[in-house]
Amino acid sequence: MRDQVPVKRRVVVVGAGNAALCAALSAREGGAAVTVLERAPRSEHGGNSRFTMASMRFAYRNLDELQEVTGQLGADEIETSDYGSYPESRFVRDLERMSCGRADPGLVATLVARSRPTLCWMRGLGVEFVPLYAGQAFEIDGRRRFWGGLTLQARGGGPGLVASLRRAAVRAGIEVLHESRAVRLQVDEGAVRGVEVDGPSGLRLLAADAVVLASGGFEANREWRRRYLGEGWEAAKVRGSRYNTGDGIRMGLEAGAARAGQWTGCHAVAWDLNAPEVGNLEVRHRYQKHSYPLGIVVNARGERFLDEGADFRNYTYARYGRDVLEQPGRFAWQVFDARVADLLRDEYRQPHASRVTADSVEELAGRLEGVDEEGFLRTVRDFNAAVRRHVRFDPAARDGRSTHGLDPDKSNWANPLDRPPFEAFAVTCGITFTFGGLRIDRGARVLDESGRPVPDLFAAGELVGGLFHDNYPGGSGLTAGAVFGRIAGMRAAGHDA
Ligand SMILES: Cc1cc2nc3c(=O)[nH]c(=O)nc-3n(C[C@H](O)[C@H](O)[C@H](O)COP(=O)(O)OP(=O)(O)OC[C@H]3O[C@@H](n4cnc5c(N)ncnc54)[C@H](O)[C@@H]3O)c2cc1C
Incomplete structure (x- = not known):
């Protein structure tokens, strides 16, 4: 018998922000052939992630754990700063109290436990993290004291974060298609088999063994804002990308996904x-x-x-x-x-x-x-x-x-x-982003109304519901996107994560 050549799984990732790029890089690490679909033109790529300061909340017990993420800080930085600590228990408590106890406990546990390992993984991909002195520390008695559990940002803010992830994607041989709007999931006998794309040369079907949806919330959709958030919200200014109009959420729902989280709420x-x-x-x-x-x-x-x-x-x-x-x-x-x-x-x-x-x-x-x-x-x-x-x-x-x-x-x-x-x-x-979205489990698998996974469909980032209600601890969005994006990518490539 001839040796069987393992066939690479084809993974399509919808979106090109932080969650999507983390998913794509992780799927590639898992051996898949990966295509990223970006609705925006090249000049506007990167979604809301690019608009940020790239502050990222994560749990660390002490300076050593902080330095696992930053690399060795300078002696002067250490002497003149009090970075404190942000243990997992505090991160969990902050997520619980911000949502008045309504945050999904499984998603919270995964987000918190994987926060530091995921930032370390990003560092390995070329994202540099530096202390966020501006805005998160006050100088008291000659020392810069951090006060809010939010200590680091990616160097270069949102543009730096997205550029680093993009460079890693190019190095890894991931294909990124711009002006390529995913419009529909192809579903065959309940399993997701591809994505219909509206691109520069018209509509076409991109076949896939698994799809990761990471195309943001519906904050840039005036009609949905009014419908779900309520009257008056059509007048809110959109802080970030004009392209996050809820496409991924709609496609997921059409493929059988359940809704989760607070559809009337937003950041x-x-x-x-x-x-x-x-x-x-x-x-x-x-x-x-x-x-x-x-x-x-x-x-x-x-x-x-x-x-x-x-x-x-x-x-x-x-x-x-x-x-x-x-x-x-x-x-x-x-x-x-x-x-x-x-x-x-x-x-x-x-x-x-x-x-x-x-x-x-x-x-x-x-x-x-x-x-x-x-x-x-x-x-x-x-x-x-x-x-x-x-x-x-x-x-x-x-x-x-x-x-x-x-x-x-x-x-x-x-x-x-x-x-x-x-x-x-x-x-x-x-308006920053919307809280309602698709239901996922701890493995970033999209779930249907009865709690069963929709085969070969994964989701991460803003379009996931269930983590945030009414309020939000600053710097959690990018970390959540990275944690669940990384898990989604590895799962989509056919591995446990
Ligand atoms: C001004 C501002 C500052 C912020 N600051 C911070 C911060 O410092 N720290 C923090 O944690 N969070 C911050 N946030 C929130 C943070 O931006 C989000 O939580 C995070 O970026 C969401 O990442 P994402 O990958 O899910 O979505 P995005 O980064 O928005 O990416 C969505 C992607 O999907 C694409 N897309 C949309 N529809 C389609 C489609 N149909 N087909 C193909 N592609 C599609 C978009 O073009 C985009 O590339 C901030 C947000 C804003 C707006």
Whole structure:
């Protein structure tokens, strides 16, 4: 008998963001022949992943485990920084508390346990990780202290992350097709056998032994936003890619997948009022305004409507976009005084920021477009009188320096607004990604309504439902995409993962 030559499995990956590229690289590592379908043209490739700071949350117990991901940090970096630790138990607790206990426990356990090994694997592929000093550490007594469980980013931010993964894909011989929109899964006797693609030369069928869906959520689909998130959401600005319109979710559902997660929920933040309708790859994440814990936020009536200091930015920012959307006119102003001016994040110092300044609160009141002046002055007076000034201000800890007797109170970092000059920034709601999506198991297999896997169909990234509800611990999205993308790719190549 002649020797049998093993036939390579053909894997098609839909999407070319972080989750998709991790899936493709893992499938290739598993021996498969891999084709990646990217709907966007070359100039806009990489999905939401490219718009990010590429901050990635992962569990580490100590500096040694951190350095497994970064490589050896310089002596100076170690001496002048306090990286703390972020044990698995805290990551699990953060995912559980952010979702009020509704996150899928199996997906949570896998995400957390695989987070550090997956970042190490990415490092092996050429992704470099560096400390995220800007935005995640404050200098206290001469040391940069990290405060929010989020310590590293990929070098070069989102563009750097995607470029590194793309280079690895090219080296591995993975084919990437641009302007190639997956429109339908071919299903034969219940198993997925290929993808119909609308590409530069028209419609064609790409045969596959397995397909990985990693084509993002439906945040860029106005009609779906209105249908699933509710009235008003059609007006939200899209922070990232214009191409994430829910295609992968629709194709999965048509092939028999079950829905999972919170279809009425999404990640949405305070975003510059004058930002464009969809993301801009030059400015990327810098339309965000995430230093609100250091000031106050007022609506058109001049009233505060949220607890700016409820928790660190990493644990509140993803739900405050919704609160802004619900205000009259769908806008708000974030207000700061000179006391915290040096602590504001880089995005506040961008030339495009919608900003006004004044030397007195009265003068500022007249400059906040669309805001009731009297209402604003009353709010500042009441706020200043309610600050518990005897408690020490510490931006790197939940300092308990709160207000007393307001509705809502500010729970931490409350400083009176009384030190000129004053500055204010106009924001609206920017949607990041949607929480509802396809149901998968811990092996990234897409499940049907009865909990059985749809044969040869896998999914990862934003289009997976079940991990996030109502809120989200910053930096979890890319890690989730990488963890489940890696598992999906290996499984699609025919191996256990
Ligand atoms: C401004 C901004 C900042 C962010 N910052 C961070 C951060 O620092 N850390 C973090 O963890 N998360 C961050 N996020 C969230 C993060 O971007 C997502 O969680 C993550 O990128 C999702 O990865 P993904 O691969 O699932 O989707 P994406 O990266 O969006 O990739 C989806 C891909 O699918 C393609 N596609 C869509 N439809 C089709 C189709 N029909 N056929 C073929 N291809 C298709 C798209 O073109 C794209 O290539 C941020 C998001 C934004 C918008």
